[in-house]
Amino acid sequence: MALRLTEKSDIKIFILYLLAQLERPLDYVTLHDICVQDEFVNQFDFVEEFYELLDMKALEMKADENGEESVYITRKGRQTAETMKDRILPEILDHAVRSALQLISFKARGLTARSFIEDVGGGKYMLTCKISGQGGDHMETKLVLESLRQAERMRINFDEHSEFIYRGMLALLSGDMNYLAESWSDDLAAADEEI
16 A cells, blocks of 8 residues: 555544544444554554554543443544544545445444365365355355465455455446556555655
């Protein structure tokens, strides 16, 4: 990802902006996942800035009747997000909010990802990737690959990015090429920076 946030204040604004836009409390794991999924923020920076936001009283943790804790944005946090959001490119914020809503939808629908590899003989391996939820399978893809190493790399990628891959397949099959064009433009920009 070419557009990574590295300034501490920008990362704080990014976290606050996402919570303000989503207008719902989130558990810590979901908040972490939506902040790091597009690689605008790395995991270590997220953790550090999250706890600083708690210390600053811009965020707070509250437990429900079952003892499950959720993250809430405070009035101070909401005001900070609104007044400081212009420090971050609108493209980053818009993309992050879209991705966050999609990930929350994935989790709210109770979808889970599974993958496995089978030896099909002749030095070939079949990778099966599934997204399942209530009512059965929502997606199943099978690929025959030339090596176990290639199948294992793809399996790891699917397991780590199943929501993104699922959304990408939906976009491809529905003809929404803008979704893929955004991803490709990020990759091309990163490649240009390396040259």
